[in-house]
Amino acid sequence: MLRKGFILAALGLAFVAGPSFAATTHEEPKDVHWSFEGPFGKFDQAQVQRGYKVYREVCAACHSMNLLSFRNLGQKNGPFFDEKYKNPNDNAYVKSISKDYQVNDIDSETGDVVQRPGTPADKFPNPFPNEAAARASNGGAYPPDLSVITKAREEGPQYVYSILTGYVATPAGMEVPPGKHYNPFMPGDMSAFYKGKGPVPEGGFIAMPPPLEAGKVTFDDGTKSTLDQQAKDVVAFLAWASEPKQTERKQFGLAAMIYLLIFSGLLFVSYRRIWKNVGH
Template identity: 65%
Template structure:
């Protein structure tokens, strides 16, 4: 698996350059695209094949700049996760998870010499950062800090739809919009473009600037299941994967909530029946 440019340094517009102020006039970001997700609704579940494709996009593209420090490799084999296998209820024993972890190098300390070393990761380790520290991350990205992706899909209004929209939403800046070095125009990015706009102030273009150029393109990742690798497919799959990373217990939460509702309905019925029985012969 190769490391390439980040899939979403710009994802959700976190690598911004002067784009966090309130929108001017009729500017502001466009609403996220309307995307259908398998995990929507009270009975929605993650599509495991989609999560596997999304992980591949993350691994081959975005992990070059983005960490997921709150996610352990073993989580990839948990129930509802990309590589869950009921044969391995203990995800630490999942051979796919072991192979994925081994492909990463993590920092450690030599137990005999005390020297800092690198070793192959184990399922118990968390996804490592591609940079040693924040200064190194900024130096490699023109001063912008690539965000950790662990909770990205929950941290942005619009969630995975926002991420998807940012990734597929890059376009040439409108005529009259001054774009500086290291800036990229995206209409789905929140920002205030009024000070960069030389046209009619009543028609400031929507969106803002992002430091990272478009991270994905058609055919950039080859999917193992034969799914056609379009820009939209790559963006949707990695957005779904990031949603899983942000809320890995989503399916269990929905199942628990449904069971609790059924219990409360039954309990309410029993209480009402008891009430009618106890007070049946009493006048009210």
């Protein structure tokens, strides 16, 4: 009887605690092909350039990229790499881009904080002076830094692309909190907000309103500026920013594999030649 009582008590506790541990759900990220995928993949320079423009004109208003310096844009395999400029600090494109930003500095004579045009050596400036200011400007939400966003999220590029293109009409019966937006690709638990019929919709709420729309950014190369194109381009740029040395790493890995293959062959031939007349 005592054992039976324990079992019933445990079952009762499970039923009471069950709703508190409801699992978050979301739709699977969209299946998108990227030029930089796979062991032989590499970034499309034109696409990454367009992606930088989307970031600069849209994302940079709220999101920082604290780990990225302007000179990274001109490094080998970067969006503005040019063979003429071996040193990215001398890259004319990078100089022009960095000069468009105002960065904080210290006046050497007065010690006051001043602003000056950026240089290739500067990091991308934060759009807000501190976290409190960032939250105050975004309804209490803190916009994440995008430096390594595609590495920090599972299925990174696909996930970020799905979020950017996944805003849909709120399902009937769904109560959306003020300042939030429904997105089926955002992890969440909708059970407390859904008053409609049928199963609880997958997805969650996100503080960021839909950031992209057709024609919002004009591409210099004449590419049609659809929402889908903007999302793909900015995700490619963020993927590059998360790992600027990705292409070089893959090239080195391929060369290392070829070397090891040749070395293994030479070892095998040497082994056969040295030991062919030795009894075993």
